[in-house]
């Protein structure tokens with residue numbers, strides 16, 4: 001057993017370049033087809049040996065994140081400790097930069113980071129491939145959070161196929177002054193389909209697909225074609241729930257973004273920009289408009305969670 005006392009992990013958030021929602025399955029989950037892309041907006045986790053399991057949280061939206069057993073990072077540490085046959089005696093401190101309830105998979109990223117961090121702290125030698133089975137049990141987005149890069153996700157998002165990206169893209173994220181709950185947004189989507197007389201059960205709908213044009217555009221690094229193919233089936237209902245999202249999208253698009261769209265189930269909005277200088281212009285315009293609480297400038301795709309210092313990646 002090693003005497004390593006602490007480990008630092010940086011866990012990236014994600015954006016869904018397309019989020020196509022199919023029918024609701026009998027287990028309550030919706031079938032989705034999506035393209036995930038990991039971005040350089042990181043939560044930082046410090047895992048330190050301690051007596052018993054303790055979770056503390058600081059940073060953006062920390063007050064909305066549970067600092068108890070329901071924290072996904074705490075659940076992850078228990079799972080990896082169990083697999084490794086050790087006691088989960090660790091203090092996990094999470095510093096949040098990924099917006100909470102922002103549709104950027106922050107809780108899932110922290111879970112993936114905690115799996116990797118626990119494996120490193122206790123030198124269990126499980127490795128990323130071995131941790132994947134735990135990731136699948138922890139949540140739909142946790143497997144992608146462990147993988148990073150770009151990937152096609154099917155099922156409820158856990159069935160992954162890695163994709164290639166020709167280039168690294170520049171992004172601006174507008175963090176809303178409120179969160180949107182994932183079940184509430186999927187519920188609103190289903191009510192909207194019901195009102196329109198459309199079917200919503202998985203057996204009555206074809207399996208959702210992502211556009212092959214987007215996959216090709218990503219492989220070639222054709223930023224304009226990527227921008228033309230960024231879509232989110234949940235944007236309509238999320239904007240109906242919070243009309244201020246439409247105003248944020250209008251500002252970002254008008255300030256030079258190639259495309260603006262909702263991140264996952266919201267409430268963060270994402271903007272693809274052609275270069276870093278435009279990223280700063282779009283970020284400034286968003287802040288000046290007062291239609292969002294803060295902004296993040298990022299690049300992506302990036303790798304999944306990494307052990308080490310922030311400046312190393």
Ligand code: ATP
Nearest residue numbers: 065071072100101102103104105106107108110182
């Ligand atoms: P989803 O993965 O459901 O799309 P999201 O990306 O929109 O979620 P998260 O920031 O992951 O949003 O938070 C969803 C909820 O998960 C929060 O309301 C919070 O109560 C809970 N949660 C549990 N652990 C964490 C964590 N480590 N960080 C953030 N939220 C957490």
